[in-house]
Amino acid sequence: MRIPHLRVSVRALMAMVAAVAIALVTFVEFRQGIPSRSVVRGIPARFERLEYGMPRAEALAILGLDRSWLRGGISAIRGMTFGKYHGYSESYSVRPDRIVTVDAKVDGKPARVQILQPTGGLHLRFDRDDPAEFSTMRTSDSDRITYASFYRDGRTLAELSRDRGSH
Numbered sequence: 001m002r003i004p005h006l007r008v009s010v011r012a013l014m015a016m017v018a019a020v021a022i023a024l025v026t027f028v029e030f031r032q033g034i035p036s037r038s039v040v041r042g043i044p045a046r047f048e049r050l051e052y053g054m055p056r057a058e059a060l061a062i063l064g065l066d067r068s069w070l071r072g073g074i075s076a077i078r079g080m081t082f083g084k085y086h087g088y089s090e091s092y093s094v095r096p097d098r099i100v101t102v103d104a105k106v107d108g109k110p111a112r113v114q115i116l117q118p119t120g121g122l123h124l125r126f127d128r129d130d131p132a133e134f135s136t137m138r139t140s141d142s143d144r145i146t147y148a149s150f151y152r153d154g155r156t157l158a159e160l161s162r163d164r165g166s167h
Contacts, residue, residue, distance in 0.1 A: 033096050035069035040094060043150050047158035056126055057141035087127040095120035120152040
């Protein structure tokens with residue numbers, strides 16, 4: 001029995017190598033989810049451009065929270081908004097949560113429980129400018145940012161506050 005003879009041109013071989021290279025790069029960039037690894041690594045650089053007291057609309061535009069990662073944003077998913085009176089906080093998830101097993105006490109006995117653990121996200125705090133808005137939970141583009149932090153895998157990687165500025 002003869003082994004079939006395969007003919008592959010140099011052009012076809014180059015196309016196959018390019019396809020494999022693109023597949024590997026895509027796998028490495030997106031294996032942790034969307035947005036890609038390079039987008040998430042760029043978030044601390046966005047914090048360098050934030051300033052304490054900046055209007056909400058400008059802060060969200062710098063952080064890219066209003067755009068998809070395909071259009072230069074970070075594709076963060078808005079979680080909760082909570083607060084009252086003169087300010088409020090918002091949380092955004094950048095990566096999908098993962099299920100982890102932790103030690104806990106259930107009915108006074110030690111047990112292993114599964115919980116959802118955030119893997120990456122942003123916490124933002126804003127002060128309201130308009131006293132008439134203190135009693136509502138509506139956000140305004142003129143609200144001022146007073147704190148921001150970016151965390152990934154339990155570590156704070158970038159922070160903005162009145163005391164420390166952005167770092």
